[in-house]
Amino acid sequence: MDENTAKEVQSSASHNAKENSSRIIRVGTRKSQLARTQTGTVMNMLKEHYPHAQLEIVAMTTTGDKILDTALSKIGEKSLFTKELEAALEKNEVDLVVHSLKDLPTALPPGFAIGAICKREIPYDAVVVHPSHAGKSLDTLAERSVVGTSSLRRAAQLKRRFPHLEFKDIRGNLNTRLKKLDEKNDFSAIVLAAAGLRRMGWENRISQILEPEDCMYAVGQGALAVEVRVNDPDVLEMVSALNDTETVLRCIAERSFMKHLEGGCSVPVAVHSVINQNQLYLTGAVYSLDGSDSLKDTMQTSVSTQTQDEDCNVADVQHVGIMAKRIPHNSQAAAEKLGIDLANLLLSKGAKDILTVARQLNDSR
Ligand code: DPM
Numbered sequence: 001m002d003e004n005t006a007k008e009v010q011s012s013a014s015h016n017a018k019e020n021s022s023r024i025i026r027v028g029t030r031k032s033q034l035a036r037t038q039t040g041t042v043m044n045m046l047k048e049h050y051p052h053a054q055l056e057i058v059a060m061t062t063t064g065d066k067i068l069d070t071a072l073s074k075i076g077e078k079s080l081f082t083k084e085l086e087a088a089l090e091k092n093e094v095d096l097v098v099h100s101l102k103d104l105p106t107a108l109p110p111g112f113a114i115g116a117i118c119k120r121e122i123p124y125d126a127v128v129v130h131p132s133h134a135g136k137s138l139d140t141l142a143e144r145s146v147v148g149t150s151s152l153r154r155a156a157q158l159k160r161r162f163p164h165l166e167f168k169d170i171r172g173n174l175n176t177r178l179k180k181l182d183e184k185n186d187f188s189a190i191v192l193a194a195a196g197l198r199r200m201g202w203e204n205r206i207s208q209i210l211e212p213e214d215c216m217y218a219v220g221q222g223a224l225a226v227e228v229r230v231n232d233p234d235v236l237e238m239v240s241a242l243n244d245t246e247t248v249l250r251c252i253a254e255r256s257f258m259k260h261l262e263g264g265c266s267v268p269v270a271v272h273s274v275i276n277q278n279q280l281y282l283t284g285a286v287y288s289l290d291g292s293d294s295l296k297d298t299m300q301t302s303v304s305t306q307t308q309d310e311d312c313n314v315a316d317v318q319h320v321g322i323m324a325k326r327i328p329h330n331s332q333a334a335a336e337k338l339g340i341d342l343a344n345l346l347l348s349k350g351a352k353d354i355l356t357v358a359r360q361l362n363d364s365r
Helices: 033-049 083-090 152-161 174-183 194-199 233-242 245-261 329-348 351-363
Strands: 008-011 024-030 054-060 096-100 112-117 125-129 146-148 166-168 189-193 206-209 224-229 269-276 279-287 294-302
Touching (some): 024 033, 024 083, 033 054, 033 096, 033 174, 033 194, 033 224, 033 233, 112 245, 146 174, 152 166, 152 279, 152 351, 189 194, 194 206, 245 269, 245 279, 245 329, 279 351, 294 329, 294 351, 329 351
Parallel strands (some): 146 166
Antiparallel strands (some): 008 054, 096 224, 125 206, 269 279, 279 294
């Protein structure tokens, strides 16, 4: 951890003598309210599975938390929110780290893995309007109303779907953004992940949930991930209890699609996935920055969602950074292949050109 990285330790373990004899598990988190809430949720789930576990929070500030005035897509570094936390993980200062899956790059540095992905919450984006527009949706906002988002993915899809609106960058953590919306008159509405709003307790501010026809979500959106050291089998085993089979398979497919397209935060890539009767369906799309150009397709594969015993496990295989014990290995491989196949289909139709132009335009903004 660098010297600027403030650190605080707060014990949340109960202290009876018996429990003190077991290993203390230190849980790393970013300091933002959303990150702390998410970490708390995962710690509570761990305590449900392991009532005697001793868990301790270690909170840190990351580069992504410090740079509040630049759009994520302009900063260009993929591991913005994860680098400092991974450094602490590497030095054994923490044993696991909780992230929003969508902030984790599709390839993790060597030695790390996503040991668990918890059951996904609502993955869709939501519209929050300025109090003076209460009750309005994107359709009913006046011509040339300004909508805040710095996600290229959201802007591209929404420009296409709602051409009467204007889109402008808005940065900062969730608290900052809501403040910027409410206390000034710069924006008529902002678009945020519904899951984040819900976790912050601001569900009542949501005036519209965007359907996939309006705006497909980001890879991994709405799911929490637990990052661990590959060489720590005890923690890997412990967190694997949190894996949700459907979420894991959907997210492997989504991340594999993104990885194969060589997408990232700096290009407009969106997905939608669903599992129905052992079929995993993945829809993926790429957009030009203004949404005028796009490619979208859906493919499917069969998967099994039955959880497996320890023995049937191929223990240390990673699929796009995910090392999900207990989840059928064949299905994980099928999900990964689905993502690659869909990426290849879009690439064969010209996705590379769309993404290259989008990247160049964004770099020169
Ligand atoms: C990533 C994006 C954004 C976050 C890009 C995207 C939104 C950036 C912005 C990769 N990470 O979605 O196209 O609007 O300027 C982020 C949020 C959450 C995780 C907040 C949000 C919470 C929800 C979740 C930021 N990362 O998207 O409103 O767990 O998915």
